[in-house]
Amino acid sequence: MTSLRADRTDRADRAYRCVECTHRWYYTKPICPECGSDTIETYDLDVGTVASVTVIHATPDGVRSPNRLALARFDGVGVLAQVADSVDRLAAGDEVRFADNYVLRETDAEVITGPRLVAARR
Numbered sequence: 001m002t003s004l005r006a007d008r009t010d011r012a013d014r015a016y017r018c019v020e021c022t023h024r025w026y027y028t029k030p031i032c033p034e035c036g037s038d039t040i041e042t043y044d045l046d047v048g049t050v051a052s053v054t055v056i057h058a059t060p061d062g063v064r065s066p067n068r069l070a071l072a073r074f075d076g077v078g079v080l081a082q083v084a085d086s087v088d089r090l091a092a093g094d095e096v097r098f099a100d101n102y103v104l105r106e107t108d109a110e111v112i113t114g115p116r117l118v119a120a121r122r
């Protein structure tokens with residue numbers, strides 16, 4: 001078990017699990033949204049399944065356009081993430097995983113990097 005405070009890396013391929021009630025979630029929260037416990041551990045996301053895909057053309061400053069996104073269900077959590085340009089097409093039911101490191105958003109104030117979703121090949 002790792003302490004959330006000691007391990008706030010916010011990696012895109014990592015999710016959170018409450019040790020007290022086993023609730024799982026994706027985006028960083030200091031306490032469990034179900035029971036309020038601050039005893040939290042992280043776990044790595046492996047292979048997920050695409051629920052839906054979309055393309056956003058009106059993107060925030062510093063985000064690629066068009067921005068291809070997929071909503072995918074991983075072990076206990078749903079994740080909305082950018083799809084790698086190398087992926088020709090994803091559809092509901094396809095298996096995906098996070099890979100590599102990309103500039104996800106770049107502005108004068110910040111550069112956000114992280115993995116994008118790619119087709120999972122086992």
Ligand SMILES: [Zn+2]
Nearest residue numbers: 018021032035
């Ligand atoms: Zn909990």
